[in-house]
Amino acid sequence: MRRSYVRALGTVALAATLVVAAGCQDSGGGEGGTASGDCGGKIAIFGAFTGDNAGLVIPSLNGANLAVEQFNAANPNCKVTMQQFDTQGDPAVATPFANQIAGDNSFLGVIGGHFSGESDATMPIYQAAGLAMVSPSATRTDLTQKGNTSFYRVVGNDGTQAGAVASYLKTQNAQKVFMVDDASAYGAGITDELGKQLGPLVVNKDKIQERQTQFDATVSKIKSSQADFVFYGGYTREAAPLVKQMRAAGVNAKFVGPDGLYDTAFPSGASGGAEGAIITCPCLPADKAGGTFSADYQKKFGIPPGSYGAEGFDGATIYLDAFKAGKKTRADILAFVKSYDKQGVSKYIKFDAKGDVDPTKVVIWAYQIKGNAIEALQELKLS
Amino acid sequence: MHFDELIGHLGQHTVDGLSKGAIYALIALGYTLVYGVLRLINFAHSEVFMVGTFAVLILWTQLGVQNNPPVGQAILFLVLGLVVAAVASGGTALALERIAYRPLRRKNAPPLIFLITAIGLSLVFVELFGQVLPKLLGTVLPEAFGRPRQIVGMPTIIQQETLFTIGNTAITNIQLIVFVAAVAMMALLDWFINRTRYGRGVRAVAQNPETAALMGVNQERVIMLIFVLGGIMAGAAALLWSMRFGFTQNSIGFVLGLKAFTAAVLGGIGNLRGALLGGLFLGVVEVYGATLFASNWEDVIAFVVLIVVLMFRPTGLLGESLGRARA
Numbered sequence: 001m002r003r004s005y006v007r008a009l010g011t012v013a014l015a016a017t018l019v020v021a022a023g024c025q026d027s028g029g030g031e032g033g034t035a036s037g038d039c040g041g042k043i044a045i046f047g048a049f050t051g052d053n054a055g056l057v058i059p060s061l062n063g064a065n066l067a068v069e070q071f072n073a074a075n076p077n078c079k080v081t082m083q084q085f086d087t088q089g090d091p092a093v094a095t096p097f098a099n100q101i102a103g104d105n106s107f108l109g110v111i112g113g114h115f116s117g118e119s120d121a122t123m124p125i126y127q128a129a130g131l132a133m134v135s136p137s138a139t140r141t142d143l144t145q146k147g148n149t150s151f152y153r154v155v156g157n158d159g160t161q162a163g164a165v166a167s168y169l170k171t172q173n174a175q176k177v178f179m180v181d182d183a184s185a186y187g188a189g190i191t192d193e194l195g196k197q198l199g200p201l202v203v204n205k206d207k208i209q210e211r212q213t214q215f216d217a218t219v220s221k222i223k224s225s226q227a228d229f230v231f232y233g234g235y236t237r238e239a240a241p242l243v244k245q246m247r248a249a250g251v252n253a254k255f256v257g258p259d260g261l262y263d264t265a266f267p268s269g270a271s272g273g274a275e276g277a278i279i280t281c282p283c284l285p286a287d288k289a290g291g292t293f294s295a296d297y298q299k300k301f302g303i304p305p306g307s308y309g310a311e312g313f314d315g316a317t318i319y320l321d322a323f324k325a326g327k328k329t330r331a332d333i334l335a336f337v338k339s340y341d342k343q344g345v346s347k348y349i350k351f352d353a354k355g356d357v358d359p360t361k362v363v364i365w366a367y368q369i370k371g372n373a374i375e376a377l378q379e380l381k382l383s
Numbered sequence: 384m385h386f387d388e389l390i391g392h393l394g395q396h397t398v399d400g401l402s403k404g405a406i407y408a409l410i411a412l413g414y415t416l417v418y419g420v421l422r423l424i425n426f427a428h429s430e431v432f433m434v435g436t437f438a439v440l441i442l443w444t445q446l447g448v449q450n451n452p453p454v455g456q457a458i459l460f461l462v463l464g465l466v467v468a469a470v471a472s473g474g475t476a477l478a479l480e481r482i483a484y485r486p487l488r489r490k491n492a493p494p495l496i497f498l499i500t501a502i503g504l505s506l507v508f509v510e511l512f513g514q515v516l517p518k519l520l521g522t523v524l525p526e527a528f529g530r531p532r533q534i535v536g537m538p539t540i541i542q543q544e545t546l547f548t549i550g551n552t553a554i555t556n557i558q559l560i561v562f563v564a565a566v567a568m569m570a571l572l573d574w575f576i577n578r579t580r581y582g583r584g585v586r587a588v589a590q591n592p593e594t595a596a597l598m599g600v601n602q603e604r605v606i607m608l609i610f611v612l613g614g615i616m617a618g619a620a621a622l623l624w625s626m627r628f629g630f631t632q633n634s635i636g637f638v639l640g641l642k643a644f645t646a647a648v649l650g651g652i653g654n655l656r657g658a659l660l661g662g663l664f665l666g667v668v669e670v671y672g673a674t675l676f677a678s679n680w681e682d683v684i685a686f687v688v689l690i691v692v693l694m695f696r697p698t699g700l701l702g703e704s705l706g707r708a709r710a
Contacts, residue, residue: 051532052632183679209679211638213628216399217673217681220392221385240534241630248543248557269630271536272450 039078041328043319044101046122047114047137048089052237055263057089057114059305060136060312063293064111066300067316071324080323082316087113091121098122102129109134109322109333111315114308116140117185123148132334134318136311139259139282140189144354152337152355154314154346156282156362158186161258162193164364164380165280169198169229169256176203178227178253180218180242182234183207190258191233203227208238215242219249227253235260240269247273259283262307267369277369278377282362283307284346285376293345306374314344389674394552396670402558402627404666405565409620410643411650411658412572413476413613419653419703420589420609422494423484426501429640430508431476431614435621436631437512437527438471439464440537443625444526448538457540461626464540468625469618476614477607479504485603505636513633534632537625561623568619569659572612576655585609589653642685649689651699660700665689 045064047057061084068082085101087094094113101107102125110126110133113119119138126133127150135143135153139161143151169177179202181191188207195202204225206218219242222230230246230253232239243255255274257266259281267274286294289310297305297313322336341350348361359382366377389396413428448460483500517531527535541560545553576582587595588605596602625631642665650661665685672684692700 052534052634055530055533207677207679209682211634212678212681213635213638214403215678216403217396217670218678220395220399221388221674224388224392237534237632240536241628244536244629248539249555250543250545265530265533265535268530269534269536271538271629273536 039075039323039326040080041108041323042081042083042106043109043111043316044083044085044107045111045316046085046087046094046097046101046118047112048118049084049086051088051090053089053115053235053260053263055236055265056260056307057137059307059309060114060315062301063136063297063305063309063312063314064316066293066297067313067320069300070296071316071320075324078323080320082111083107085112087118089115089118091118094118094122095125098125102126102131107131108328108330109319109337111136111312111319113138115186116143116189119143119151120185123151126150130330130334132330132337134315134337136315137259137283137308140186141193142189144356148355150334152351154311154318154344154349154357155308156359156364157356158190158258159193160359160362160382161280161282161364162190162197164382165194165231165256165258166197167381168278168280168366169201169231172229172254174201174229176225176227177201177229177231178203178222178225179205179231179233180222181205181207181232182210182238184210184234186260187232187234189233191231194231194233208234208242210234210238212238213241215245218242219246219251222246222251222253223249229254229256232257233260236263236266236269240266240274243277244270244273254278256280259307262367262374264306264372264374267372267374274369275371279367279369279374280364280380281307281367282364284310284363285365285367286310288376290343290345310344310346314346314349317344318349385675389671392551392674394550396674397667398552398554398558400667400670401663402561402666403670404646404663405562406620406624406627406662407639407643407646407665408659408662409565409568409616409623410639411647411662412569412616412655414644414647415650415652415655415658416585416609416613418647420585420606421484421497423497424501424644425479425610425613426498426640426644427479427483427504427508428476428613428617429636429643430505431472431479431636432617432621432624432639432643433508433512433631433633433636434475435468435472435618436625436635438467438618439622439625440535440631441524441527442467443538443540444524448540450539451542452538452540460540461622464622464625465619468621469615472618472621473611473614475508476610476617480607480610485606505640509633509636532633534630537629537631539629540626557627561627564619564623566659568616569655572616573655575612581605581608645685645689649692649699651701651703653703654699654701657699657701664700 048054068080085097110131114137116138127148133151137155139158141157141159179191181187206221239261255277257279261279262281286304318340322333327333327336350358364380366380367374368377410432417423417425483504513532517528520528543555543557546556584600584605587600588602646661646665647658650657668688669681669685673681
């Protein structure tokens with residue numbers, strides 16, 4: 001008898017520990033409270049705030065939180081709240097959240113999605129509900145080409161980024177480019193765009209799958225292609241082991257990847273293998289962002305803003321401006337976003353008819369891995 | 384279709400596949416041992432492996448290991464890593480059996496309850512290492528738990544180099560070590576099960592638990608033994624993995640565990656030599672498939688081969704049996 005009591009108690013204790021730990025996470029999440037007064041309102045932000053690729057998204061969340069906090073401090077009579085929905089970047093998780101947000105009339109706008117896949121899956125739901133979506137980082141080109149009227153992004157698309165990668169590779173005198181992608185909405189999208197621009201420079205390609213860990217076949221294909229550049233379209237989780245296994249096998253081709261790898265988990269996960277790798281990103285180096293954003297961010301979070309910190313701030317700012325202008329309905333806010341025309345911290349923000357920012361205002365930077373840091377290298381010319 | 388690439392470098396792809404499959408085979412042993420004795424598919428075994436990789440990661444980062452240490456130190460780190468991983472994985476496997484499976488057995492729970500418990504335990508461990516430990520130990524062990532749920536790299540202990548070349552097939556030091564170490568571990572286990580007194584007990588319980596008990600075999604001790612043995616093999620696999628690939632993640636066990644389970648079924652679950660054969664076969668088939676089509680086809684090829692093999696040999700390549708006398 002006694003033994004089974006002990007066991008039951010042990011189980012309860014374990015369960016309690018788990019619940020407490022899970023609770024800690026949640027309490028760090030959404031900012032509670034409801035809107036008050038005539039001014040203000042509630043917005044939602046969704047994205048991969050935990051999970052394998054969270055490092056890419058957290059800066060944007062922080063940036064948006066910073067914007068809301070500064071706004072509320074400066075406008076005590078106009079309280080804005082922002083609730084977080086952690087999708088882990090998974091369209092299947094994002095969809096029920098989208099239904100929940102769309103069905104709750106207190107939400108007046110949405111920041112997100114942060115990845116292309118989750119944005120694609122939830123766009124029709126938000127459009128049907130008349131909610132504006134402002135994405136800080138969903139870059140797949142066709143997101144804005146499907147006739148959706150409520151999706152806007154404050155970031156350049158993959159077509160623009162692929163063009164910049166192509167012109168970078170050409171200035172580096174690339175002769176044989178081997179392309180690998182993870183067959184995801186984002187990875188395959190940007191890799192195909194690049195393939196179109198590079199044409200005969202592409203010597204061979206391979207597709208891997210998400211969660212793959214061993215890349216013998218891919219590495220031997222790269223080896224026998226004698227490529228001088230390897231382009232990888234995808235995210236950190238697969239890129240870090242891939243580049244490490246490439247280097248271990250003695251492949252010296254230069255490794256180039258898009259903004260999906262802009263995450264310090266990439267160099268640290270590859271433990272040295274990623275040294276010198278090039279990452280392109282339509283995101284500004286911290287010190288190039290406008291206003292006091294970088295300093296404020298550094299002060300609040302203790303680290304410099306990483307990928308899309310400034311874009312997250314800009315995304316939130318659009319809604320904050322809408323509230324300040326007295327917009328109170330989903331339709332008014334959507335119209336406000338559509339006609340937004342103002343300098344943001346990341347770039348000048350004005351959307352074209354499809355919801356993309358003006359391509360000439362997009363800036364794309366190349367970064368280089370040095371140790372465990374991602375250092376700004378140069379601004380890329382858009383082809 | 385890249386037939387010329389596959390045929391032109393057939394030897395190379397075979398070597399790559401064998402060293403890939405050796406790790407599958409080591410993990411597969413854990414599934415096969417437990418199944419052979421308990422008729423239970425211990426789906427939490429993949430997390431036993433994951434715990435082993437974290438043990439190696441924590442050991443190496445706490446020792447302050449840098450990339451490419453001198454040979455003497457490298458051997459020391461590997462031996463220490465093997466011990467720590469074996470203790471961590473073996474201990475985890477034993478804990479699973481004591482905390483979760485034994486109480487169920489005492490109550491004569493139906494097999495499905497064991498299965499769902501195993502799957503539940505697997506999730507508990509994934510989240511334990513993804514959420515709970517980072518909360519508790521994030522500041523103490525930042526190298527291992529500072530980035531919850533993300534991939535973490537480990538120092539490179541041995542620089543990969545080509546040892547010798549046969550034709551156009553290059554064999555690297557790492558591939559050789561992984562293959563030889565894995566086969567040696569399995570030979571040791573095979574000897575243990577087939578030649579020692581404890582092994583005889585394991586085989587007796589596998590064949591007929593009641594008769595074995597009547598003959599004085601302590602069934603509970605045998606069950607603990609097989610969990611520990613399976614855990615030690617997973618620990619060895621974790622060390623070889625860490626040496627070869629040098630990274631881990633809380634969710635790393637899932638795909639590998641699935642592959643190892645497939646390898647066990649392919650070879651004949653419950654059959655130790657079958658696990659070896661199944662693992663190596665699966666590794667080679669995957670590399671061939673990935674070369675022939677694209678790397679995202681490797682699972683498709685692997686599972687198609689599994690289905691085809693099971694159509695003609697429903698009990699796997701070597702048949703189900705753990706020291707079973709009857710055919």
